[in-house]
Amino acid sequence: MIKTTSFALMFDARPGGEIVPIKWDKNSFMPETSIIVLDEDSESVYLWHGVKQGLVARRTALRQAESLKGHGYTIGKTIIGRDIKGIKEIDSRKVGKVPEDTKMYEDLQEILDRKFTQLDNFIVTFQAGAIKPVVVKREEPKVQAKTAPTPTKAPATTPVVSKPVSAAKPREVASEYESTEPMPSIKSETKPAPVIEASxxxxxxxxxxxxxxxxxxxxxxxxxxxxxxxxxxxxxxxxxxxxxxxxxxxxxxxxxxxxxxxxxxxxxxxxxxxxxxxxxxx
Structure with missing residues (x-):
C-alpha cells in the first residue's frame, strides 16, 4: 500500500470573513483571535476561539472553517484538505470545564507538539522526506516592441497664390416672421409631488x-x-x-x-x- 504525503496548514480567521495562511506556530493562539488548523492526517479542521473573541467573529470564522471542510484550500494545482471529514470547534473558555472542548483541545495540542517540516506557502508536513506540493506559476508571454519606421520628408512644393474671389452680396429678402410684437411667454405648470404617508x-x-x-x-x-x-x-x-x-x-x-x-x-x-x-x- 502506497502512503501519500499528508500536509497541514494554519490560518488566521479575520473578522471580515477572510482567512490568511500563517506560520505554523503555537504563539499565534492569542485571546483575541480565531485560529483554524487544517490537518490532513486526522482529516479534521480545528477551529480555536480565544477568550476575547465575540459572537459575530466566532460565527464568521465558523463559516470559513465550513468552507475549508467542503472545498479544501487550493495552492497552485494542489488542494490541501480535500478529504476533510469534520470540524472540531474549541471554545478556550470551556477548556478544563467542558469535557468535549477539553478533549478536542488536547487533540489539537498533540498535533501542534509534533515535529514538522516547513514547506513553501506556509504548508507543513509531519513526514520526513516529504515531497513539496507542486505550485505552478503561469508565465506571461513577452511582447517584443516594434520600432516605428522613420518618416520620409515630402518634397517641397511652391505654394500657388490664387486671386481673391469677392463674395456675392446677399439680397435682402423680406421675411414674414419679422415682427416687432413680443413672443408670448410659456409658463410651465408645476404639480406638487405626491406625499408618501408612513404608517x-x-x-x-x-x-x-x-x-x-x-x-x-x-x-x-x-x-x-x-x-x-x-x-x-x-x-x-x-x-x-x-x-x-x-x-x-x-x-x-x-x-x-x-x-x-x-x-x-x-x-x-x-x-x-x-x-x-x-x-x-x-
Missing amino acids: TSSLLTDAKVAFVFSAILEHYDDIWVSKKQDGSFAVEQMDGPICQFSIKEGSKLNFTTNSFSGVDTKITMSIKKKFIELSKLI
Whole structure:
C-alpha cells in the first residue's frame, strides 16, 4: 500500500470573513483571535476561539472553517484538505470545564507538539522526506516592441497664390416672421409631488423593537439578532439564547415561553423595566 504525503496548514480567521495562511506556530493562539488548523492526517479542521473573541467573529470564522471542510484550500494545482471529514470547534473558555472542548483541545495540542517540516506557502508536513506540493506559476508571454519606421520628408512644393474671389452680396429678402410684437411667454405648470404617508403604527412597532435591543445591550456587550419567518426576533449571546419576541402593529410586546430561561431573574426584570421606560417616550 502506497502512503501519500499528508500536509497541514494554519490560518488566521479575520473578522471580515477572510482567512490568511500563517506560520505554523503555537504563539499565534492569542485571546483575541480565531485560529483554524487544517490537518490532513486526522482529516479534521480545528477551529480555536480565544477568550476575547465575540459572537459575530466566532460565527464568521465558523463559516470559513465550513468552507475549508467542503472545498479544501487550493495552492497552485494542489488542494490541501480535500478529504476533510469534520470540524472540531474549541471554545478556550470551556477548556478544563467542558469535557468535549477539553478533549478536542488536547487533540489539537498533540498535533501542534509534533515535529514538522516547513514547506513553501506556509504548508507543513509531519513526514520526513516529504515531497513539496507542486505550485505552478503561469508565465506571461513577452511582447517584443516594434520600432516605428522613420518618416520620409515630402518634397517641397511652391505654394500657388490664387486671386481673391469677392463674395456675392446677399439680397435682402423680406421675411414674414419679422415682427416687432413680443413672443408670448410659456409658463410651465408645476404639480406638487405626491406625499408618501408612513404608517404611524409601523413606525411605533420599529421603535419598540429597537427599545428591546437597547434594553438587552445594557447587560450584554455582544448580541446576535435574527429575524424568523413568522416575523419574530431571536436574540442570542455567546453562552446561548436570551429571548425571542414579537410585536405586531398596534399590539403589545410578546415574549415566547422559553425566553430568559437561562438568564438571571434580576437581569430579566431589568430588561423589561427598561423597555417600559423607553416605551413611555413615544
